[in-house]
Amino acid sequence: MNLQTKIPLKPQQPKIDYDAELLLLGSCFAENLGEKFEYFKFKTLINPFGILFHPKAIETFLWMATQKEKYTETDLFYHNEQWHCFDAHSKLSHPDQKQLLQSLNEALDQTYKKIQSATHICVTLGTAWVYRLQALDMVVANCHKVPQKEFQKELLSVEEVGQCLQNSIGLIRSLNPNVKIIFTVSPVRHSKDGFVENNLSKSHLIAAVHKTIAADNNCGYFPSYEIMMDELRDYRFYDTDMIHPSTIAIEYIWEYFKQTWISEEALKTMHRVKEIQNAMAHRPFNPKSKQHLSFLQNLEHKKHQLQQEYSFIKF
Template sequence: MQFRTPIPITEIQFPIDYHSKILSLGSCFAVNMAEKLEYFKFQNSCNPFGIIFNPVSIEKLVQRAVHKRFFTEEDIFYHNDLWHCFEVHSELSNPDKAIFLDSLNDLFDLTNQQISESTHFLITYGTAWVYRNKESNQIVANCHKVPQKQFTKELLSVERIQTALQNTIQLIQTVNPEAKFILTISPVRHIKDGFVENQWSKAHLIAAIHSTDNSQLTAHNYFPSYEIMMDELRDYRFYAEDMLHPNQLAIDYIWQRFKETAISKSALPVLEEIGSIQSSLNHRPFNPESESHQKFLVKLQKKITDICIRYPFMKFEL
């Protein structure tokens, strides 16, 4: 008897393997997937400027990084004892103006290099709702708890999202013509916008992705994380306590579907090998000084040494 409706997923045209270099951009769900990639020791970087939810803000940061258009004092502001920038996440904010500006601009060299060298870009859009700063008339990535009266709220049209997506891809291709793209919509429910409004937002994002005309974007490049959450895992037991974010069980399941369709079959034995090492590293013995545990550590160290010889970029902490 079937108790759910599994979503058929087309395998990615250019799957990820252990020679791939991945740059994950977007919402907090991009972080969830990046943590899985990190756990299994793929060459992955994630959100150098912090979590970004909307397509326009991702486009703007990619544009800055590709052209190395650095931030100036005009781009930052002081609020609640910290210096902030409307284009980046608040986790980067700093009480020291000079340190904040330098740290932001240092990230551009790193991000430019990552964009140039990455083979795969995993982009996760979270919402089509955006806030526009009344003073600058610019869409912001983060309001930084500035009073809401300083912003207007608007829903990005399907056409504007298409433009942001096209521009993001084309900007990356100017420095990395062989880049491959995997797009997904975050399964996180943005209920603060309203229940109907959340669905409205997701609909705009989905319509924009699937109607964008670009040779890099086919059905083979879309991973349906939102659809998996809505149709396969349609139960509150798969949500965290806030009833908005997928819980660990849901993340693990979506990762499993991602692994089946976006990870190269040739990489799976290595992935399983690393999973075994990670489980062993997380093992907590009753008696760390026992002879049996010391033998266990020797065997584990050999496994780590062997795999690091094959993949020198991998690092483990024993």
């Protein structure tokens, strides 16, 4: 008796190993994956502009980064005692205008360099719903709690999403023709749009992604959304808000990602990193005991061995 449908997955190439350079962009699920890579000490850059929910925001960010554009004071606005940029998430917002400008432009420089060296870029699409600031006729990445009457809500068509993805791929390839681009659709349900509207949005994203990657051999797709919807079809796999995947669900999807994209050699190294991470999290009953001092000595030896092999790994 089989009580669960399974999403068939094939191993993908090129594999991610500890020589890989990773850039993750997009919705909060990009951060879920990115945190896993960070925990296992891969060379990772996650959402330099914070969470970007829709493909137009990702395209705008990539344009600014790859074209070496810079933000100036005219690109910022003051609201609720902070300076903001409509192209970035509110986590970059700051009471000091110069500090925000510095953060934005440093993030662009960092991204430019990372795209050049990247072996894999993961793009997670959250929604096809966008908000257009009517005063400037521009689609924003984040509304920053500006009154809703200032915006017009729009649904990007399949064709518009596809154009954003093609433009994004072109911008990335202008700096790095050989990088592998992995698309995925976020399993997070955007319930504030409405459940019917969320499904409509996700369908536009999925249709556009598949049309895009069918024409590009160096793009791939990882079915995060499908695993959540078709394998983890139970509310026990959601967080308390019933919208975001739970810790168990994220771990489950991560296990699939590992099987699909990560090399056998890297999996062995990940096991060693996890042993060290677990040991570092250990809290002894008697910190001065011989047993614990021996434990610490052994831990330092394991760290040293790993860092001899991978100089970039820091604990």
